[in-house]
Amino acid sequence: xxxxxxxxxxxxxxxxxxxxxxxxxxxxxxxxxxxxxxxxxxxxxxxxxxxxxxxxxxxxxxxxxxxxxxxxxxxxxxxxxxxxxxxxxxxxxxxxxxxxxxxxxxxxxxxxxxxxxxxxxxxxxxxxxxxxxxxxxxxxxxxxxxxxxxxxxxxxxxxxxxxxxxxxxxxxxxxxxxxxxxxxxxxxxxxxxxxxxxxxxxxxxxxxxxxxxxxxxxxxxxxxxxxxxxxxxxxxxxxxxxxxxxxxxxxxxxxxxxxxxxxxxxxxxxxxxxxxxxxxxxxxxxxxxxxxxxxxxxxxxxxxxxxxxxxxxxxxxxxxxxxxxxxxxxxxxxxxxxxxxxxxxxxxxxxxxxxxxxxxxxxxxxxxxxxxxxxxxxxxxxxxxxxxxxxxxxxxxxxxxxxxxxxxxxxxxxxxxxxxxxxxxxxxxxxxxxxxxxxxxxxxxxxxxxxxxxxxxxxxxxxxxxxxxxxxxxxxxxxxxxxxxxxxxxxxxxxxxxxxxxxxxxxxxxxxxxxxxxxxxxxxxxxxxxxxxxxxxxxxxxxxxxx
Amino acid sequence: xxxxxxxxxxxxxxxxxxxxxxxxxxxxxxxxxxxxxxxxxxxxxxxxxxxxxxxxxxxxxxxxxxxxxxxxxxxxxxxxxxxxxxxxxxxxxxxxxxxxxxxxxxxxxxxxxxxxxxxxxxxxxxxxxxxxxxxxxxxxxxxxxxxxxxxxxxxxxxxxxxxxxxxxxxxxxxxxxxxxxxxxxxxxxxxxxxxxxxxxxxxxxxxxxxxxxxxxxxxxxxxxxxxxxxxxxxxxxxxxxxxxxxxxxxxxxxxxxxxxxxxxxxxxxxxxxxxxxxxxxxxxxxxxxxxxxxxxxxxxx
Amino acid sequence: xxxxxxxxxxxxxxxxxxxxxxxxxxxxxxxxxxxxxxxxxxxxxxxxxxxxxxxxxxxxxxxxxxxxxxxxxxxxxxxxxxxxxxxxxxxxxxxxxxxxxxxx
Numbered sequence: 002x003x004x005x006x007x008x009x010x011x012x013x014x015x016x017x018x019x020x021x022x023x024x025x026x027x028x029x030x031x032x033x034x035x036x037x038x039x040x041x042x043x044x045x046x047x048x049x050x051x052x053x054x055x056x057x058x059x060x061x062x063x064x065x066x067x068x069x070x071x072x073x074x075x076x077x078x079x080x081x082x083x084x085x086x087x088x089x090x091x092x093x094x095x096x097x098x099x100x101x102x103x104x105x106x107x108x109x110x111x112x113x114x115x116x117x118x119x120x121x122x123x124x125x126x127x128x129x130x131x132x133x134x135x136x137x138x139x140x141x142x143x144x145x146x147x148x149x150x151x152x153x154x155x156x157x158x159x160x161x162x163x164x165x166x167x168x169x170x171x172x173x174x175x176x177x178x179x180x181x182x183x184x185x186x187x188x189x190x191x192x193x194x195x196x197x198x199x200x201x202x203x204x205x206x207x208x209x210x211x212x213x214x215x216x217x218x219x220x221x222x223x224x225x226x227x228x229x230x231x232x233x234x235x236x237x238x239x240x241x242x243x244x245x246x247x248x249x250x251x252x253x254x255x256x257x258x259x260x261x262x263x264x265x266x267x268x269x270x271x272x273x274x275x276x277x278x279x280x281x282x283x284x285x286x287x288x289x290x291x292x293x294x295x296x297x298x299x300x301x302x303x304x305x306x307x308x309x310x311x312x313x314x315x316x317x318x319x320x321x322x323x324x325x326x327x328x329x330x331x332x333x334x335x336x337x338x339x340x341x342x343x344x345x346x347x348x349x350x351x352x353x354x355x356x357x358x359x360x361x362x363x364x365x366x367x368x369x370x371x372x373x374x375x376x377x378x379x380x381x382x383x384x385x386x387x388x389x390x391x392x393x394x395x396x397x398x399x400x401x402x403x404x405x406x407x408x409x410x411x412x413x414x415x416x417x418x419x420x421x422x423x424x425x426x427x428x429x430x431x432x433x434x435x436x437x438x439x440x441x442x443x444x445x446x447x448x449x450x451x452x453x454x455x456x457x458x459x460x461x462x463x464x465x466x467x468x469x470x471x472x473x474x475x476x477x478x479x480x481x482x483x484x485x486x487x488x489x490x491x492x493x494x495x496x497x498x499x500x501x502x503x504x505x506x507x508x509x510x511x512x513x514x515x516x517x518x519x520x521x522x523x524x525x526x527x528x529x530x531x532x533x534x535x536x537x538x539x540x541x542x543x544x545x546x547x548x
Numbered sequence: 549x550x551x552x553x554x555x556x557x558x559x560x561x562x563x564x565x566x567x568x569x570x571x572x573x574x575x576x577x578x579x580x581x582x583x584x585x586x587x588x589x590x591x592x593x594x595x596x597x598x599x600x601x602x603x604x605x606x607x608x609x610x611x612x613x614x615x616x617x618x619x620x621x622x623x624x625x626x627x628x629x630x631x632x633x634x635x636x637x638x639x640x641x642x643x644x645x646x647x648x649x650x651x652x653x654x655x656x657x658x659x660x661x662x663x664x665x666x667x668x669x670x671x672x673x674x675x676x677x678x679x680x681x682x683x684x685x686x687x688x689x690x691x692x693x694x695x696x697x698x699x700x701x702x703x704x705x706x707x708x709x710x711x712x713x714x715x716x717x718x719x720x721x722x723x724x725x726x727x728x729x730x731x732x733x734x735x736x737x738x739x740x741x742x743x744x745x746x747x748x749x750x751x752x753x754x755x756x757x758x759x760x761x762x763x764x765x766x767x768x769x770x771x772x773x774x775x776x777x778x779x780x781x782x783x784x785x786x787x788x789x790x791x792x793x794x795x796x797x798x799x800x801x802x803x804x805x806x807x808x809x810x811x812x813x814x815x816x817x818x819x820x821x822x823x824x825x826x827x828x829x830x831x832x833x834x835x836x837x838x839x840x841x842x843x844x845x846x847x848x849x
Numbered sequence: 850x851x852x853x854x855x856x857x858x859x860x861x862x863x864x865x866x867x868x869x870x871x872x873x874x875x876x877x878x879x880x881x882x883x884x885x886x887x888x889x890x891x892x893x894x895x896x897x898x899x900x901x902x903x904x905x906x907x908x909x910x911x912x913x914x915x916x917x918x919x920x921x922x923x924x925x926x927x928x929x930x931x932x933x934x935x936x937x938x939x940x941x942x943x944x945x946x947x948x949x950x951x952x953x
Contacts, residue, residue, distance in 0.1 A: 223559075226937075227940060228936045228937065228940065416934065416936055417934070417935065417936060418934035418935060418936065419934075420878070421901075421932070422901055422904060422907075422932070422934065459936040483935055483936065484907050484910055484911055484935040489910060515940070515943065516943075516944075516947065520559065526556060526559060527556075527558075529719075532830070537830060543742070543743050543744055543745055543746075544742060544744060545744070546744045546745045546748070547719060547744055547748065548718050548719060548745070548748050548752060548754075548829055561874055563871075581871045581881075581883050582869060582883065582885060584883075584927075594850050595850070595900070596850065596875050596898070596900050596929050596930065596931045597875070597898075597929055598874070598875040598881060598929060599871065599881060599883050599927070599929065600871075602875075621874055623874045623875075623876035623879070624874055624875050624876060
């Protein structure tokens with residue numbers, strides 16, 4: 002009678018046996034990839050496809066979608082991001098029918114349609130760190146299809162600057178007897194550095210084209226408006242300076258890009274260099290270049306790289322995490338952890354906020370998820386080490402009671418109206434309607450109101466930590482909601498009272514003259530300015546150039 | 549505070565460009581917004597109008613000498629020329645023949661004819677071309693300045709080349725059909741309009757300066773445009789006789805033959821013998837002009 | 850286009866009889882404001898032409914608050930709007946009216 006405790010190892014051995022004829026050493030020929038996938042994967046498998054936020058195992062994704070549904074079916078996809086059309090094709094073609102994921106921005110409409118047509122079962126939407134955690138508990142992949150920069154003949158992998166999710170995925174898969182297949186851009190005799198050892202991988206294929214990477218974190222300064230400059234000034238003087246925010250994460254957007262570009266100018270003029278923004282959990286935003294060059298930034302750890310920033314990062318190895326080979330090292334799992342526990346503030350934008358401060362980017366007809374925002378935008382109850390900002394926020398929240406803990410600053414920055422005069426402040430989030438339409442168990446809320454500490458709009462800053470009741474919180478939010486229906490329904494007397502107490506602060510209360518809020522305050526006003534600020538090291542992707 | 553010292557021409561609106569171009573406080577606007585000469589065609593289409601129909605015209609001085617100035621508002625309908633807009637510019641040139649300024653300065657920022665206005669727009673731009681040529685024939689120099697987001701395309705691309713000389717920044721572009729139109733009609737292999745670096749290597753200020761379409765290349769700085777305008781004003785009125793025309797024609801024929809196979813600014817720069825063509829887009833104006841200086845003079849120099 | 854006019858009470862502007870200013874450009878999400886001499890010293894006459902329909906009461910609220918911030922009596926404002934948000938409208942109004950105050 003065979004030992005019943007090595008089933009997984011036995012299954013792995015059978016998969017490798019089927020794969021063996023299609024490999025030369027560890028290498029699969031590109032022409033054989035479909036056959037290889039059909040050999041290594043079994044129906045009903047849990048498959049992790051590296052659809053990251055930025056880099057995509059696009060050759061493997063397209064090949065998986067081209068597999069025969071007779072051979073491969075009922076797959077359960079676990080992946081961070083559905084970015085490519087092929088990611089949805091695997092469902093439409095009957096190869097997969099179940100999904101656990103984190104973000105699907107580019108494919109959100111198609112995903113919603115699949116749900117409406119009942120052709121997909123969504124397990125859950127997760128935040129990144131949550132999904133990675135489940136890879137080690139109840140969502141361990143049987144096969145993972147990953148993207149790396151290079152492999153050597155032994156099967157060691159070099160991930161290069163854009164590491165993202167790969168280490169987390171591979172560790173979970175490899176050590177539960179799963180199969181690890183990588184697409185690489187090139188095969189080298191000797192890797193610049195070994196990021197994934199050959200003992201953890203099974204096979205690789207050299208893809209016909211380099212894997213696609215989306216330049217998600219590049220924002221053209223030319224598009225930053227005066228209103229965004231005003232809000233950035235308020236954030237810097239009213240929050241960063243007030244609390245002494247030294248360690249932070251910026252959610253990507255033009256609002257935070259404006260803050261980054263105001264550091265060498267406005268923040269410098271306030272004497273804040275060295276007092277704020279020294280340590281970052283952040284991708285290498287091109288808009289951070291002037292602040293780095295001006296000496297604001299001591300360290301940056303990143304989730305992934307950013308297209309065009311590789312040489313700049315390598316040349317600023319005092320600031321960024323780089324390997325002995327000189328190239329950047331990033332890691333989404335560790336950067337998300339840093340954002341949760343080691344940062345004192347998260348600030349980002351959103352599409353809708355309700356009267357409790359709940360914030361969501363969920364809109365009707367789309368199932369998108371939130372990526373890392375729910376993690377970054379949450380208070381970390383497990384945190385124990387103190388910092389001035391954390392302690393102060395905790396004391397503000399405790400009020401007259403004795404504070405037993407601090408609190409992470411979670412700031413939402415949003416203009417009161419979006420395009421087409423859509424109000425950002427609403428009585429009821431679209432998330433509730435989406436929940437009904439899509440049969441979800443909970444409304445898709447990105448950041449919960451009880452985690453939000455401050456809201457910044459063009460009308461001012463609302464400090465929710467200082468609110469003593471739900472009614473005060475509601476009026477504090479109405480008091481910065483401008484001319485939206487929510488804002489105009491404010492109780493004017495209560496709002497004035499909140500302003501007297503400093504719960505609401507208008508620009509003039511913070512000592513800001515709105516006439517100073519012009520684009521002249523930006524340290525760079527174009528992509529070209531950023532290239533110049535980097536001394537020519539930043540090499541922007543084609544779509545961002547105008548010279 | 550490391551605030552940027554330059555005042556960007558690209559970012560400035562029409563009145564800010566004029567204010568920085570001419571002598572301080574010397575600009576007096578004609579047919580200004582208070583007269584509310586708005587487009588009847590846009591109104592019929594129920595579209596927003598502008599009180600100045602997207603162009604600012606008037607008189608000023610430069611180095612104390614009288615000039616007439618026109619500046620298009622690129623942000624309004626892509627700077628496109630409609631009936632009123634075109635009439636204001638035509639009127640500017642007709643005024644030039646009466647008042648005989650030292651020059652007419654035209655800050656161009658336009659995609660060409662305002663299609664909403666159909667024939668009225670076409671007629672307007674044709675009349676403007678005629679009036680410009682008449683002013684030149686009458687001995688009034690006309691100088692164009694291109695550095696805005698719309699560049700000079702379509703009918704305004706033609707207008708630009710009717711000027712005696714052109715000042716361009718690298719951000720400026722000059723062409724006839726727009727890049728998107730070329731791609732739509734001829735396909736992406738012919739011209740990938742999303743390859744912005746390519747678009748600028750084919751229509752941008754540095755390439756135009758290299759071919760001699762532009763006389764002067766400046767940085768994206770209002771003060772630099774002003775200095776270039778002053779230099780043009782200081783030189784003698786360009787010759788307009790048959791000999792000058794024949795010389796222009798000869799130079800253009802030579803140029804067409806020399807660069808017959810060029811598909812990219814890189815090919816042009818290689819043919820001109822410039823070192824390291826791929827690095828040229830990153831040079832600032834001063835370094836680029838130094839690079840160009842030793843070459844045989846281009847026809848507009 | 851939606852078009853309407855308002856007349857709001859306001860403290861007299863010191864420079865009303867020399868009033869002439871233009872602020873902003875008519876592009877998507879933006880607006881232009883023309884300031885002229887008005888008819889009554891203690892009122893500000895405002896004419897709004899906007900491409901966004903159904904927001905008259907929002908306009909009235911924004912304009913009322915802006916006029917209250919400044920001495921705009923004796924002025925006439927004419928607005929061409931291409932879908933600017935209240936934040937942008939308030940900003941331009943402040944810019945236009947402060948330009949007059951600076952000249953005083």
